[in-house]
Amino acid sequence: MSRRGNPYDNATCESFMKTLKYEEVYRTESRDLYEARRSIGVFLEKVYNQKRLHSALGYVPPAEFEAKLAVKSMEAAARQLAL
Numbered sequence: 001m002s003r004r005g006n007p008y009d010n011a012t013c014e015s016f017m018k019t020l021k022y023e024e025v026y027r028t029e030s031r032d033l034y035e036a037r038r039s040i041g042v043f044l045e046k047v048y049n050q051k052r053l054h055s056a057l058g059y060v061p062p063a064e065f066e067a068k069l070a071v072k073s074m075e076a077a078a079r080q081l082a083l
Contacts, residue, residue: 023047 024043030036049062057065 019048020044 020040020043024040024047025036028036028039030039051061053059054062054065060068
């Protein structure tokens with residue numbers, strides 16, 4: 001969050017909340033707060049992080065992006081040790 005009147009830093013958070021509301025909250029009915037929190041947690045872990053494509057990450061899911069990043073960093077570390 002930035003100073004008052006500068007909304008640009010908050011755009012990522014607003015985009016995420018819009019996605020969460022439209023893809024999970026408005027599509028499900030929860031009996032209580034516990035069930036709502038549980039369903040949002042499942043949505044984040046199973047759909048948002050594992051399946052949903054993210055344009056900022058080159059249209060791959062975050063889990064796949066992180067796995068590729070880990071492989072690249074391991075390869076870079078192996079190259080450093082070989083020198």
